[in-house]
Amino acid sequence: MSSASGDGRLIAAYLAELRRDLPMGAARRRILAEVGAHLEDGVQAARDSGLPAPDAERRAVERFGSPAELARRLAADLASEGARAAAAVSALALAGVVALWILMGSVARTSPWPGAQLPEELRLPLLVTWVAFAAALAATGLAVALSRAARPRGAVAASVLAVVAIGTSTAACVLVALNGEYLRSEGAVAAIAGVRVAVTLGAALLVARAAVRVVRAPSRREC
């Protein structure tokens, strides 16, 4: 940022540094556009007040402070957003896999509900499924509560646990689906299990992205 020729290079350099310091995504695009427009306004106002172009640019940029510090402060807010998104993804994924589980139970020859007379091969996977559902529900509730309490790291950790529990239940579901001889409609069960795997993988990807964003952000927000 040593250039001060008044040809916009100082602003371009500032925005490039800010871009480098912010996590990728729609929020970064919005921040860069917003800061860029503000810098242009600042330069225009300073020039209207009689400052030469290089000084006008320098003044506009200096008012924002260092790009790293601005990115750090904005990233703290992005972390909160990431934590809320992770908690929402966990909740939606859990609702989705439970709905798919109910759907699968409705087409299965053997009832998967507790208390049913189960073949030996299905007992363990079904037990794992129910325990994993309970763990996912508890972790998702914790993630939502922590994200509302402005504790993004705790919230995203709970979301990761929820997705691990959802993944465990999905793995157990796949084991159940492989026991085709007990199922009324093998094709439908396989399709439901496939959708469930896709939902689980999608949720894992989204929560992992949010976790990276939160971990990269500072743990305390300042304003």
Added chain:
Amino acid sequence: VRGEALKGHLDLLLLAAVRSGPAHGYAIIESLRERSAGAFDLPEGTVYPALHRLERAGLLSSRWSVESGRRRRVYALTRSGRVALERHQEDWRRFAEGVSAVVEG
């Protein structure tokens, strides 16, 4: 006015700055400077994170707007923001009256 003195009042100032209508960040800073007769010249590096935080809290909403051929992000008070502003105002009045009574009384 030193930054330390403004801590805790930043939300009130920003919410009050958009009470009369939507405004972009530059206009909000200018408005606060003019209305305070130069006392509150808030740095952009403080204002934008606070605006984004208030938006995430649901107290402000924002949208892109094109003015004079330039695209700017414009902030407006939400219903929750208006309620929060009234509450902050009441808290501020009590605080100011208390300080004034002690310091000048």
